[in-house]
Amino acid sequence: MMQVNRDSILVVSATILAFFLLMVGFFMLLGKPPFEMIGMLLTYALGDGYSISQTLAKTTPILLCALAAAVPGRLGLISVGAEGQLYAGAITGTAVVLAAPGLPAALMLPAMLTSAALGGAFYGYVPGILRARLHINETITTLLLNYVTVLWVNALVFGPWKDPASQGWPATISFPQAAILPALPASRIHLGLLIGIALAIALHFFFTRGASAQKIRILAGNRKVGEMFGLNFGTWVIMLMAMGGAIAGIAGIAEVSAIQGRLQPTISIGYGLTGFLVSWLSRHQPLIILPVAFLVGGLVAASDALQLFAKVPAASAIILQGLLFAVALAVPGFIKSMRPGYER
Amino acid sequence: MMPKAIACFENVSRRFGDLVAVNDANLELFQGDVTAILGENGAGKSTLMKLLYGVYPPSNGRILIDGEPSAITGPADAMSNGVGMVFQNFSLFPALTVRENLLLAWPKTPFWASERNKGTSEVLANLTRLAPHINPHSKVANLSVGEQQLVELCKVLNISARIVILDEPTSVLTPAEARHLHGFIRQIAGEGVSVVFITHKLVDVEACADKIAIMRQGKIVDVSIRGQRSMSEIVTLMMGSDVKRTMSPPALPKKPVERLFLNKICADAPGMSLKNISLSVASGEVVGLAGVAGNGQALLAEVIAGIHPVTSGDVVLDGQNLVRRNQMETLATPLGYIPEQPRENAVVESMTLAQNLSLRTLASGGIDVNSDVQALLTRFHVNPPEKDRQASTLSGGNLQKLVSAREFGSPRAAILACYPTMGLDLSAIQTIYLEMFAQAEAGAAVLWISEDLDDLIAGAHRIAIIREGQVVAVKINDGSLTRDKLGALMTGMNLDELVA
16 A cells, blocks of 8 residues: 655645645746636636536546556556557447447447457557567557547548538537446546546556566566566566556547547547656556546646636646646655755 | 875765664775775675765765865766776666777767767777777677676776776686786786775785775775785685685486486577587586686576577476577576576566565465575575565675575576676675585586686586587596686687697
8 A cells, every 4th residue: 555654745745835836937927816826726626516527527537548557557668558549449439339329228338348448458459569579669659559549530530430410520420328428417427437446446456466466576677587487578568558458448438428428539638648647657556546647637627627717828738737747756856865865 | 205195095984874884994095006805795895985986975084085085076076086986787888889888988089979080099099908809899788798897997997097996897707807807907007097906806816906905894804915914814804704615516426317408409699699509417417617708608598598599409307398489488497597697687676585585486476475585595695684675775796695595495406507606705605506516416407607617627527618609518527627728628729829
């Protein structure tokens, strides 16, 4: 479990303080009253039921994409493919809905989710096998493959999957009620969040208990030693890449089904990359990813609202996210360097 | 009047947490002197010199350079002040060539350092003098450990250092390379450089030290001038007790039963290929494999351990084939295998000592660490013997002991040991040999790769010689083998040439 001690409390409070100061500076540069703006951010993130629902709606894909990056990350792989895998899952999940729109929910939801997971898994498997068998860097292949699925979605919704009734709007038909993920009434908190939390807990045990946990640790620590004792690095690369892909695939279909209600070009606003950063900030630890994803989800939701109501530029959301990540990475190192006895 | 010391330690101490690595050390270094710092693993030799090199500041006391308190703040600063250090772990870029590595570390390198730039030819001057056999255009990754060390040394000499610190330089060299290095050290000392030679080998001290400082448990226990003390006195001071190094290989069984077969092994790796290597080792037999570094022994070891695939041939142990045919396959080696360079090849640094001792269990799906880890740590003198300590915090010598503990800790059908005593002090070497011979006595077939010819002659039943990827001779060690005979076979020179 996460160890809470004086050090981590110091790191967390210093990070929040530094982020706060940078936000103040940022809003002053924009010519907005900083404290009022920060107050609004908090209100829009957590102020009422609606805000919390918005925050959790953004948390869900970020959480799933972070887990998708964390799974191969535990083996020391740097996969930035969650975005592409998310789109792949959206495509294969949607395919089930389009092929059998009349299925009852009890069949539709499992079939749709499974198909999405398989689509995402395939999209992780490809760079996985390229890495395992041909030694092709997984970071490059996952990055490049991201562009491919985004374009596949475009090709489909502009072409064969376009709703004939939509009059030029590039999107599939609206999903039938049976294909919409169940959500809390009058909110955007849907089943995807529950899946994400369950996966985070399951992955925590997968990575810390049991035989697989030890094997992954050995291979991540020293591949040569693992192979000396009969562990196959390539097999694990493929397995974990596919596993991560499956999780991102679920994020994709969840967005399509619960939030958008149909497949259309912009499913994700960079959730894949945000998730990647969340995973690295949390050192690929699922139980730390949970709160970090919530925090970032709140920031994303609130800066969306801020842009709408306080007339700050649209890029503010990205800038604030960037500030948060930079601070979260820099502060622990800075604190460590201030300790007596720190060695260069 | 006494010449003035170029560097002087005054009551210097260094603590890491509770550990006192250097305790109240006083030492003077003079121009043109070779000062050997002698001591066992963990005696504080490297730490003492890292204080001079600016890696750490001292916790107490001060260091004077030319009579002034040292203002060195870090290695880069040390180098510009004429202090250079060659570490046990090298700082070369494997993907670059020798010349490129030298250029990178050279302060005079022009912004545009092309092949035709005349100004850069000087960077190779020391290399040509010290190691003419190294091609400056070959990649560092393709050099043997010994050759890399020489390149590292050239890097330091290129900064025209007044003080050159060598951290156990001969532990990775062949006897011939070591002799060459000794000669070179005398030469640069003659040119006025103050050389500090960290070692635990008496041969080094005998060959080239002017002054011998002996460290034990963080303290400098003795400083003497060459010839002042006998070698046995020095050993006693170093070990703290009178321990003699003796070797008693187990008696060969009356009727040897062949157990480990290498049958016509051929394998290819970048820059090296093995050609038709055949060798058999009987139960209870210790076969030494001698060769100059970079002649295929590292590749052969990986083939036997099932890490590198063969192109043809087999390795058979008790009827079971050990080699892999292609890169996709993986098999757990049934051998007790000690690879060279444990930090890179044999331990998982992010795991604890207990987990590292239990890697066989963990890798095959077990969850719990073995129960006898504490006993193993004590038996093999791993220091500190704390089973929950992370392996990355151990020194190279102690990692070597850790790996030996894992591999020799329980009975094995066969042992493959590559330089199992590299970087170890005398008492640890003793332990390793005892354990290795005990394995043979219990019936294991032992294949022992080493460059220490004296040890091989003292401990092996037979000695095979590998040169350019081939086994060129297998000699029965019947008392007639000498260093020079083996050396001649290793290098392919005849005896007369070797003497000349």
